Amino acid sequence: MATGPVIQVTHLRKRYGSTVAVDDVSFEVNEGEIFGLIGPNGAGKTTTMECVEGVRTPDDGHISVLGLDPIRDIYELQPRVGVQLQEAHLQKRIKVREAVALWASLYRSTLDPRQLLEQLGLGDKRDAWFMTLSGGQKQRLFIALALINNPEVVFLDELTTGLDPQARHAIWDLVRGIRARGKTIFLTTHLMEEAERLCDRVAIIDHGHIVDINSPSGLIRKHCPQRSVIVTTDDRSADARLRAIAGVEVTRADDGVLTVRGDSAELMTGVIQCLADHRIRVTDFQTVVPTLEDVFLKLTGRTIRE
Amino acid sequence: MRGLWNLTWLEIKIFAREPLGVVGTVLIPVVMFVLVGRMLGGRVTSSDRLRVFVGADLPVFTVMLIALNAVLSLVTIIAIYRESGILKRLRATPLRPHTILTAHVLAKLVFTVLTLALLAAAGRRFYPVALDVPWFSFGVALLVSTVSILSIGFLVASLVPTARFAQPIGTLFFYPMLGVSGLFVPLESLSPALQTLGHALPLTYAVSLLRGIWLGDSWLAHGWDVAGLIAVFVICTALSARVFRWQ
Numbered sequence: 001m002a003t004g005p006v007i008q009v010t011h012l013r014k015r016y017g018s019t020v021a022v023d024d025v026s027f028e029v030n031e032g033e034i035f036g037l038i039g040p041n042g043a044g045k046t047t048t049m050e051c052v053e054g055v056r057t058p059d060d061g062h063i064s065v066l067g068l069d070p071i072r073d074i075y076e077l078q079p080r081v082g083v084q085l086q087e088a089h090l091q092k093r094i095k096v097r098e099a100v101a102l103w104a105s106l107y108r109s110t111l112d113p114r115q116l117l118e119q120l121g122l123g124d125k126r127d128a129w130f131m132t133l134s135g136g137q138k139q140r141l142f143i144a145l146a147l148i149n150n151p152e153v154v155f156l157d158e159l160t161t162g163l164d165p166q167a168r169h170a171i172w173d174l175v176r177g178i179r180a181r182g183k184t185i186f187l188t189t190h191l192m193e194e195a196e197r198l199c200d201r202v203a204i205i206d207h208g209h210i211v212d213i214n215s216p217s218g219l220i221r222k223h224c225p226q227r228s229v230i231v232t233t234d235d236r237s238a239d240a241r242l243r244a245i246a247g248v249e250v251t252r253a254d255d256g257v258l259t260v261r262g263d264s265a266e267l268m269t270g271v272i273q274c275l276a277d278h279r280i281r282v283t284d285f286q287t288v289v290p291t292l293e294d295v296f297l298k299l300t301g302r303t304i305r306e
Numbered sequence: 307m308r309g310l311w312n313l314t315w316l317e318i319k320i321f322a323r324e325p326l327g328v329v330g331t332v333l334i335p336v337v338m339f340v341l342v343g344r345m346l347g348g349r350v351t352s353s354d355r356l357r358v359f360v361g362a363d364l365p366v367f368t369v370m371l372i373a374l375n376a377v378l379s380l381v382t383i384i385a386i387y388r389e390s391g392i393l394k395r396l397r398a399t400p401l402r403p404h405t406i407l408t409a410h411v412l413a414k415l416v417f418t419v420l421t422l423a424l425l426a427a428a429g430r431r432f433y434p435v436a437l438d439v440p441w442f443s444f445g446v447a448l449l450v451s452t453v454s455i456l457s458i459g460f461l462v463a464s465l466v467p468t469a470r471f472a473q474p475i476g477t478l479f480f481y482p483m484l485g486v487s488g489l490f491v492p493l494e495s496l497s498p499a500l501q502t503l504g505h506a507l508p509l510t511y512a513v514s515l516l517r518g519i520w521l522g523d524s525w526l527a528h529g530w531d532v533a534g535l536i537a538v539f540v541i542c543t544a545l546s547a548r549v550f551r552w553q
Contacts, residue, residue, distance in 0.1 A: 055398055078400045088395040091316075091387075093323040098316055105312045106400045129323075 006031050006153055006184045007052060012061035014047050021047040023208040025061070029153075034175065034185040036199035038192065038292070040302075044208040045188035046086050049157050052186065053083050066152060079107055082146035086157040086188075090141075092131040096122055099130065100144055107149040120144050120174065136167030143174060154178055156187040160194060172198055192292040202292070206300045216292050223298050224290035225263040229271045232257050232284035241278050245270045257284075309401050313409040318416055331379065331417050335372055336424045343432050365429075365439075366517045367489060370509070372421055373452045374484070376414040377459035378476045383410065384463035385472035394553045403550075411456050418452060439520055447519040447528075451512035454535035455480075457542035458508060464550040483509040489517075508538040 054070030
């Protein structure tokens with residue numbers, strides 16, 4: 001494949017009646033990466049993704065996927081991409097193997113259905129009706145359907161919403177496995193933990209606008225560089241000793257708990273060094289590192305679940 | 307048309323798995339038919355009016371009801387598929403929209419044909435009146451009528467807002483049409499307004515065609531009926547292609 005982005009979106013706009021769902025969104029997804037579009041419900045994630053998939057027609061802007069136009073070249077594009085839609089369903093009484101066989105019949109070249117179901121842990125569910133599957137099993141089936149044509153690009157929309165933590169971790173492992181096979185993955189999520197653990201790069205979207213794009217750690221470094229160390233100690237001298245570290249700010253709570261804050265990556269080392277040098281006895285030591293959740297709060301002024 | 311046969315066969319199997327699916331659409335009509343035949347059997351020979359009713363109107367009436375039942379079931383299934391996101395999921399595959407819809411029509415036709423074949427077999431065995439009917443012509447007339455009515459069903463399916471409304475709206479839409487179709491009451495005995503309405507509605511042409519062919523009329527005598535049904539098919543298909551919503 002030629003070098004350059006696999007997905008390119010420029011100045012995308014989409015409105016529903018008087019509501020602007022997506023307003024001037026631009027981003028690129030590179031080959032072989034997991035790219036996440038993150039934001040609260042109603043931010044425009046699914047609309048953006050469905051425009052890129054060719055399921056929805058944009059009002060304005062330009063989209064290119066594998067060098068093709070998702071609307072004009074949809075039939076040329078479909079064999080090369082795999083799609084998992086948010087809140088999708090199948091016929092209640094369709095069997096797992098029938099669904100996979102139907103999908104397989106639609107493409108010229110496919111993976112081996114039996115092997116794919118085994119890999120996704122659905123081997124013993126081949127003859128089960130769709131309606132009898134658990135949430136996690138349904139999602140794994142939808143992943144199977146998205147992968148059956150051995151696509152170059154995989155779209156995953158709110159993949160783990162509604163799943164319990166165990167099923168969620170299992171799905172994350174699957175997604176990493178897909179990337180390991182050289183696929184490009186474009187996903188949406190409103191779970192910051194999911195984005196942080198899974199994505200190579202994320203775009204934060206809010207009210208239809210992209211707020212920033214970077215790697216999760218890059219975003220945290222840029223927007224929430226401050227980390228904290230919380231030290232519990234009986235040593236009266238600790239307060240003054242810690243304040244002596246360059247570039248830190250120390251607050252002391254009534255119960256003797258000290259919070260040391262600083263922007264430097266050396267903060268932890270500095271604090272540990274200081275405690276060791278002065279033989280300060282600590283009864284508890286905690287570090288607080290900012291997460292994508294904090295970045296989101298800072299950039300949008302609200303928590304993601306509001 | 308890639309995937310059409312797979313999808314059609316799959317939809318047939320899925321429908322057969324529905325509780326009451328096959329029993330409701332295939333067996334119940336046949337059982338009812340046999341029971342009514344038995345009840346009327348003894349009296350048919352004594353009454354000419356009953357003989358006409360059993361010999362011509364009852365079969366056409368039965369066939370129409372089965373066709374309408376298939377259409378209503380189609381409207382409901384499409385609405386459920388749309389509401390629960392199945393249509394949207396199917397659309398994001400190389401399946402062409404018309405393939406998905408055609409598969410549903412074919413699946414419905416299969417069950418309609420199956421019901422009618424069983425009815426015909428039961429009729430030979432239990433029917434109180436000997437019938438000399440041009441079965442092949444009648445089959446063709448039925449196919450034309452059913453496809454035409456199914457196309458109206460698609461238009462309704464394109465317009466109903468939710469699955470909960472699909473069945474009642476479909477019923478409200480189709481059964482009054484049957485009332486002015488000339489099946490129960492001859493069109494000529496209706497008021498001029500209702501006659502005009504009857505002539506404007508497609509079921510009237512289906513009833514006229516089916517009854518005519520059943521009684522041995524030539525196709526030529528029903529050219530207008532066929533033309534009307536084809537016109538309805540073309541118009542409804544074109545309209546629903548424009549207004550159909552996938553989600």
